[in-house]
Amino acid sequence: MMKAIRIDRFINSYDEIKISNVPKPQPQDGEVLVQIAAAGVNFVDLLYCRGKHQNNRSLVKPPFTLGLEFAGTVLSSPPSSSFPRGTKVFGGSLGSYASHICVKESLLRPIPEGWDFISAAGLAATAPVSYGALVVRGKIKKGETVLVHAAAGGLGLMAVQIAKAMGCLVIGTAGSKEKCEVARRFGADECVNYVQNDDWWKQVLDVTEGKGADVVYDPVGLVDKSLKCLKHKGRILIVGFAGVEGKIEKIAMNRVLLRQAQLIGYRFGETERRDPTENIEIWRSLEVMVRDGKVKPVVFDRQYKGLESVVPALKDLSERKVWGKAVIQADSADEKSKL
Secondary structure (H helix, E strand, C coil): CEEEEEECCCCCCHHHCCEEEECCCCCCCCEEEEEEEEEECCHHHHHHHHCCCHHHHCCCCCCEECCCEEEEEEEECCCCCCCCCCCEEEEECCCCCECEEEEEHHHEEECCCCCCHHHHCCCCCCHHHHHHHHHHHCCCCCCCEEEECCCCEHHHHHHHHHHHHCCCEEEEEECCHHHHHHHHHCCCCEEEECCCCCCHHHHHHHHCCCCCEEEEEECCCCHHHHHHHEEEEEEEEECCCCCCCCCCCCCCHHHHHHHCCEEEECCHHHHHHHCHHHHHHHHHHHHHHHHCCCCCCCECCCCEECHHHHHHHHHHHHCCCCCEECEEECCCCCCCCCC
16 A cells, blocks of 8 residues: 545545555556655646646546656666666656656656756656747747746746747746746746736836737736737747636637737647657757756745645645745655765
């Protein structure tokens, strides 16, 4: 048996989340068994446990183990695997709030040199999403202006770093002065507080001398106002709706027509299911950025130890207290061990 955050029914309050004893997973054909040392916390976790994510209609139904990304040590793998026993890995898969997980080898990556488990645990659900949206779908180019919403969040900070690595001017939005400072620290050229100022889009126009942004990266649900500060024929990359608690905004499509805007959706998990080769190429490019120091881990400065800390971590996330990645440290993890 093992400990896990098991969702047996959709809940209304995070206080209803409990630690359960469940059978330890047994690898099926081709699967790798990993002992989890750390797990990243994501806004999607909030939607999954409340039954408000689109995946709850088909892919994720109770009972299931919560959690989307992890880092740990391989305990067993097929003889031909690239990840023999003892390999330090990170990956993305439902079921990460547990002591062990079985996953397909294609979902695992080796932990970058110099990164510890806690740093790597927040990589799998952020870096490929931001790279896939900005570079693969958005086709950002050197010299373009990229507006990154929620620029101090896990996805946003990766987007900021990737856009800067591609030679773009980056304008961030964030919900506080402190979060704007975080966004600037990791590469944003400018940052606008969109909570303090409801007309934040006017500030974006001021920064761009009235031209607007070439590309908008939106994990929040701000397409409506983003159209007001989007350059003619610009692109809006829609990657999530973290700011609307599952309520999707409705857009007057004539505004899209008049702006000749491109609205581009990007869903990394769906790409993994439909076109795994695309994700392989994304990771190859990301590994170069990581190796060159252009993409770095950004871990929130509050420690969350043990599965019992999942609830306070989710509450901090829902109350917008977190910048970067909140990470759950497993009871058995040695946070000081470097790889």
